[in-house]
Amino acid sequence: MSRLDLFIARMVSQRACLNHAAALTADISGPVFELGLGNGRTYHHMCEIMPKEDIYVFERAIASHPDSTPPDDQVLLGDVFETLPLALTRFGATARLIHADLGGHNAQKNDEFARRVSPLIEPLLADGGLMVSSDRMYFETLTQIALPQDAIEGRCFIYQR
Ligand code: SAM
Numbered sequence: 001m002s003r004l005d006l007f008i009a010r011m012v013s014q015r016a017c018l019n020h021a022a023a024l025t026a027d028i029s030g031p032v033f034e035l036g037l038g039n040g041r042t043y044h045h046m047c048e049i050m051p052k053e054d055i056y057v058f059e060r061a062i063a064s065h066p067d068s069t070p071p072d073d074q075v076l077l078g079d080v081f082e083t084l085p086l087a088l089t090r091f092g093a094t095a096r097l098i099h100a101d102l103g104g105h106n107a108q109k110n111d112e113f114a115r116r117v118s119p120l121i122e123p124l125l126a127d128g129g130l131m132v133s134s135d136r137m138y139f140e141t142l143t144q145i146a147l148p149q150d151a152i153e154g155r156c157f158i159y160q161r
Contacts, residue, residue, distance in 0.1 A: 006155075010134060013147070013156035014042055014101065020148035021097050021130040021158060022049045028096040030126045031056055033087070035080060035100040040068025042101055053096070058083050084120035095124045100133045110135050125161040133157045 001009070032050055034043045037059040044067065046055055057070045058080050076083040080102065098121060103110035118138040125131060131142065134156060142159040 009152045009155045011041075013151040014099075014132075014134065015045060016148045016150035017132045017156045017158055018042065018045060018099060019049060020151075021099075021132050022046075025096045025128065025130050028126055028128055030094040030096040030129065031091060033058065033095050033098040033124065034070075035098065035121070036102040037062060037064050037068075037070070038101065040064030042099060043070065044068040046097075046099065050097075056087070058087070080117060081120065084117070084124070088120075088123055091124065093123055094126050095129050096126060097129060098124060098131045100131070100135070100137075103135050114138060127161055129161050131159040133159070 032046060032053045032055045034046060034055055035058045037043055037057045043055065043057060043064070054074060055070065056074050056076060058076045060077070060079050062069065062075065062077070076087060100121065102113065102117070114135040115138045121131060121137070122139050122142060125142065131137065136157055137159060139159055142161055145158050145160050147153065147156060147158060
């Protein structure tokens with residue numbers, strides 16, 4: 001696969017998995033978390049498909065497109081290793097859907113990061129809640145579920161409490 005193919009596969013999979021996860025969790029009340037705002041494309045999509053939800057964004061430095069910038073009171077600014085534990089104190093195990101796209105271009109570093117951040121994400125999910133990630137995660141109590149038809153294996157992962 002070329003880098004262009006890989007990029008397209010990631011984008012298509014993110015959209016398919018977010019649509020699928022939003023539909024599967026429609027009956028769960030609770031906040032939605034976006035980990036890694038970046039340009040804000042996935043955040044913008046989440047706002048489109050879950051217009052009534054409070055979507056909280058975890059990001060160390062906001063640099064998103066103006067159309068995709070969350071309100072200040074829905075940003076947890078800083079390193080996720082500091083803000084995720086704060087979120088657990090604030091929200092408890094209530095999240096309907098958590099999406100993480102925190103990785104960069106180095107697959108090995110992304111995997112190491114995923115191992116370290118997984119235990120901080122795991123306790124935030126409500127019963128039946130879903131976690132969508134661009135990287136394989138390392139959870140003890142969540143179950144990996146099947147991807148929707150349009151998603152590409154290995155480019156996105158979905159986990160359920
Ligand atoms: N999904 C986004 C989009 O559609 O535009 C792209 C996200 S981008 C690949 C990853 C983002 O994660 C970057 O903005 C980076 O600053 C953020 N990030 C990476 N590591 C982080 C950390 N430890 N704490 C907070 N934010 C982090």
